[in-house]
């Protein structure tokens with residue numbers, strides 16, 4: 001006999017674009033996001049008994065993503081996801097949890113002849129700002145913020161030696177290597193009881209993002225790295241210090257290896273591989 005143990009459903013890959021027009025200055029600002037919204041609740045019978053009376057159509061979920069982006073600020077994304085998720089709990093008594101993910105794509109203002117252009121932007125890299133939220137009747141608003149896809153490289157200032165050597169080891173020790181990675185950094189906030197608590201002191205989210213990004217870049221550049229493990233731990237320590245409302249910080253720093261194939265007096269050649 002089959003049994004349904006868990007279920008969630010919704011819409012992914014909803015693309016949202018919002019422009020803010022400052023009438024006084026004529027300057028426009030843009031935000032482009034990809035949104036995923038998955039609902040949980042008393043929806044079992046839609047699976048087990050073909051009972052669609054409990055289904056908020058995924059098409060309506062998509063429409064709600066757009067409408068809430070129009071009704072509320074989309075910056076910071078932590079506030080937008082809180083409004084969006086809370087809406088589903090307020091409107092539908094049988095929905096208990098909204099799981100929302102937002103990826104904010106990078107549009108950086110173009111400078112023309114040294115002056116910021118009022119309405120033109122460019123994509124300066126694949127880096128994104130992300131938020132994952134679980135908004136539930138039981139716990140409130142759980143938020144995880146992240147920066148993802150920030151590519152970095154340093155051509156010296158990185159070593160790796162003293163590691164386990166046994167019959168499986170082929171890697172040589174090094175006191176000077178190229179270090180390159182795609183940074184994925186995540187910081188989990190202490191749980192918020194409601195949207196009002198997210199709204200109060202809302203600038204904390206942009207400050208934490210800016211701190212995480214600048215700490216990541218500064219530590220990566222300045223640390224005389226003994227290993228990826230030790231460098232990422234230093235980054236975590238500094239972010240926790242800079243953002244006291246953050247509970248947990250995590251990093252994923254996959255090592256992109258460069259293997260040396262030849263040397264000239266003042267330069268070296270390397271081949272790159274990915275883990």
Ligand SMILES: O=c1[nH]c(=O)c2[nH]c(=O)[nH]c2[nH]1
Pocket residue numbers: 160171226227228229255
């Ligand atoms: O900084 C590093 N940490 C490791 O655990 C590791 N393992 C490896 O092969 N190279 C590296 N580099």
